Amino acid sequence: xxxxxxxxxxxxxxxxxxxxxxxxxxxxxxxxxxxxxxxxxxxxxxxxxxxxxxxxxxxxxxxxxxxxxxxxxxxxxxxxxxxxxxxxxxxxxxxxxxxxxxxxxxxxxxxxxxxxxxxxxxxxxxxxxxxxxxxxxxxxxxxxxxxxxxxxxxxxxxxxxxxxxxxxxxxxxxxxxxxxxxxxxxxxxxxxxxxxxxxxxxxxxxxxxxxxxxxxxxxxxxxxxxxxxxxxxxxxxxxxxxxxxxxxxxxxxxxxxxxxxxxxxxxxxxxxxxxxxxxxxxxxxxxxxxxxxxxxxxxxxxxxxxxxxxxxxxxxxxxxxxxxxxxxxxxxxxxxxxxxxxxxxxxxx
Numbered sequence: 001x002x003x004x005x006x007x008x009x010x011x012x013x014x015x016x017x018x019x020x021x022x023x024x025x026x027x028x029x030x031x032x033x034x035x036x037x038x039x040x041x042x043x044x045x046x047x048x049x050x051x052x053x054x055x056x057x058x059x060x061x062x063x064x065x066x067x068x069x070x071x072x073x074x075x076x077x078x079x080x081x082x083x084x085x086x087x088x089x090x091x092x093x094x095x096x097x098x099x100x101x102x103x104x105x106x107x108x109x110x111x112x113x114x115x116x117x118x119x120x121x122x123x124x125x126x127x128x129x130x131x132x133x134x135x136x137x138x139x140x141x142x143x144x145x146x147x148x149x150x151x152x153x154x155x156x157x158x159x160x161x162x163x164x165x166x167x168x169x170x171x172x173x174x175x176x177x178x179x180x181x182x183x184x185x186x187x188x189x190x191x192x193x194x195x196x197x198x199x200x201x202x203x204x205x206x207x208x209x210x211x212x213x214x215x216x217x218x219x220x221x222x223x224x225x226x227x228x229x230x231x232x233x234x235x236x237x238x239x240x241x242x243x244x245x246x247x248x249x250x251x252x253x254x255x256x257x258x259x260x261x262x263x264x265x266x267x268x269x270x271x272x273x274x275x276x277x278x279x280x281x282x283x284x285x286x287x288x289x290x291x292x293x294x295x296x297x298x299x300x301x302x303x304x305x306x307x308x309x310x311x312x313x314x315x316x317x318x319x320x321x322x323x324x325x326x327x328x329x330x331x332x333x334x335x336x337x338x339x340x341x342x343x344x345x346x347x348x349x
Contacts (some may be wrong), residue, residue, distance in 0.1 A: 003028055003337065004066035005037045006057055006080060008073035014238070015176065016262045017096050019142055021072050021164055027330035028337075035088035040076070052080045060347075061087060067341050068092060074100055077111040090116035090340050094141070095125050097259025097281060098183065103132035112136065115338050117347040121260040135345025141338055142284070144329035145265040147321060149242070152271030156243040163231050165247070168204045171307055172248035174263050175237065175255075183257030185277065186217055186298045186321030188346070194224040195304040203229065203311075208244055210235035245270040250310040253282065254297035260284040264292060265324050273313040275306045285324075291316055 007021050023228050028035045038056045040049060053076075060066065061083050069084055069091045071077050077093060084091045093115045100120075103109060111117075112133055116117035119141040120126035126138050159164055175184040186207055193205045207217065207230065214232060221230040236244055245251070251267035251274040261282040264274050276282030286292040293313065295306040322328075 001028075001031070001033045001337070001341065002064065002066045002071045003033050003035045004060050004064070005035065006053075006069060006071045007037065007039045008076055009039065011037060011039055014040050014141065015029075017072065017261070018094070019262060020094065023326065023329060024070065024333055025146055027333040030330055031334050033183055035064060036064065036066070050079075051184075054175045058083055061089065065089070067156050068337055070094070070337075071115070074108055074112060076106060078107045081111045081114050082313055085114060087109075089341075092116060092337070093118045095120040095129055095138075095259075097121075097125060098181070098257040100125065101257070102126040109133075117336075117345040119336065119347075122281035124260050124281040124284055126195075136179045137345050139345065139347035141329075141332055142324070143260045143265070143334060144324050144326045145262060145321065147269050147318065150218070150245065150266045151242075151271035153242075153246045155247050159240075159243055159247045161246075163204075163206065163233065165204060168202050169200075169249045169311060170204050170247060171250040171252050171311065172206040172207050172208055172244065172267075173251070173253050174208040174241075174244065174267075175214040175253060177207075177217065179212040179216075181257065182213060182300050183280075184248075185219065185252070185254035185256070185297050186255050188300070188303050189252055189307075190217065190221050190224060190226060190230055190306040191230055191300055192307050193221075195300065196307060197226060197229060200272045200308070203307075204249065206233055206244075207231065208233045208236045238286050241266075244271065245272055248272050249309065249311075250313075251276065252307055252310060253277070254295050254306070255276050255277045255280055255282060256297055258282045265321060268292065268315050269318065271315045271318075271319055273310050273315045275310040291320060 039054050057080050071093050118138045121142050221227045251272050254277045256279050259281040266287045267274050276286050278296050279293045291311050295302045
């Protein structure tokens with residue numbers, strides 16, 4: 001089985017999409033598939049990077065002739081769909097979150113209508129795509145978590161000292177902070193901290209993540225009088241990720257644009273109770289509230305009450321996460337890819 005992976009960002013990037021792509025690659029290695037990976041972002045100038053990427057993808061299609069092309073982002077589909085169809089190579093498009101929730105521009109729409117099968121990571125994403133793409137087969141392949149990498153443990157002393165959290169309770173959000181995407185619920189959490197300041201004086205909110213929107217959020221915390229209880233940790237290196245989850249008493253991300261939410265699963269695997277949103281794919285990750293509390297991020301009082309409830313809750317048993325274990329994911333990727341290659345995809349229109 002020869003699989004070409006075309007990815008929109010560096011293979012080792014910190015995003016949830018990049019983690020999904022790495023899980024797919026690991027699954028293919030596990031079955032001995034012949035795999036090649038081409039990533040965007042290898043050249044500094046955008047126009048040149050696009051040209052280099054497109055040339056490499058075209059060369060692999062013409063010379064290597066893969067059995068299937070896995071296109072990691074809708075933005076890349078127009079670059080390969082034409083040659084793929086001329087060579088009768090099936091194309092699979094994974095679909096994550098807000099990048100596919102709304103109808104795209106004409107070229108991406110036309111290209112998406114021609115892919116062989118779409119793999120949404122959640123019912124939420126599938127439903128949103130169905131509103132503008134009714135006729136392409138879709139088969140949900142949700143994200144996974146390597147449970148062995150995320151386990152419960154004591155609060156790390158070095159992080160307690162770093163952030164001044166001795167004797168404090170901590171609620172955390174782990175997310176990137178890009179200026180164009182303010183859907184992670186950090187604004188809502190800062191507002192909740194303002195509402196809880198009097199009743200929960202020992203509570204601290206740790207924002208673990210970096211991005212252009214960070215300064216605006218720092219200013220918001222200052223404006224709401226919670227600059228002393230909201231801690232901006234910046235970018236978290238992968239080597240410290242587990243310890244940061246263990247540092248938290250609760251994890252909260254009342255988001256509006258999350259396609260799934262791997263961070264919920266990672267947090268739960270560390271024994272930390274979580275709060276997600278009723279409005280996006282976090283609802284699917286948390287099994288409609290069975291694995292964690294869901295709140296409406298537009299209801300300020302509900303967010304604050306949800307934080308208190310999550311702090312008082314306990315995480316579900318680890319075996320409740322077995323359906324998201326990597327081994328299950330790997331088998332599903334193999335099954336779905338073999339079905340598409342055989343011309344009998346698992347997706348439904």
